[in-house]
Amino acid sequence: MSRIPPLGDQQGLWQAVLAAASGRCQCRGTCGTKHDKDGGRCPAVHGTYQTRHGRSWVRLLAAPADPAALRLPPHKAAALPKRELAAWCQHCHDATRRAADKAPNTAPAAVPDSLFDL
Template identity: 55%
Template sequence: MTARPPLVGAATWQAVMQTANHRCQCAGQCGDPHTRGGGRCDRAHGGHHHRHGGGTVRLLAAPADPAHLTLPAHRAAALPAGELAAWCPPCHDAARRTARTAEAAPPDADALF
């Protein structure tokens, strides 16, 4: 597998991918329990998607904490490698949607009393 880093932030991306062993680090934050991968997404950088027309998997380095997936891009890019994780695009997008939904949810009325 050839791991081509992005043009910007290549050293950080390489560090994140090395830590993740070039495999998506989602452990269900996307809503999928990833049972086939033993609780962790089985997509690897340079591998192929199993669904939706296939295609080559290109992992990205993004905040490890799903609550930080909603940070503006300039703040997420400033995070150190230790606060980033490898994400495949489908897991990243689903986890980000979940985080945005949680942010937008009104507080529980019972929590006030």
């Protein structure tokens, strides 16, 4: 069973993820945007004002790097280690999560336990 870190630990984890990302969204097109003008990576930088996607302040969040893992329940996503997290702007995170929700479930079906060997 994984342990959910206390809020103080989560703040430190968020800061570590942002530092590893140099304060910039790490999306490379999983949101459906190619980010061609920016070398293939989202240009959103934490704390800056963006005019695209709703004209607002960019607040990056630390979330699973693997788009399929964005479907995890919040308590499981919160327990992921730093190496499995990435910095996401709200637009890229939401678009990638919606795409993951629409993708077919690729997990193998669980084999039910049986009382007898067949």
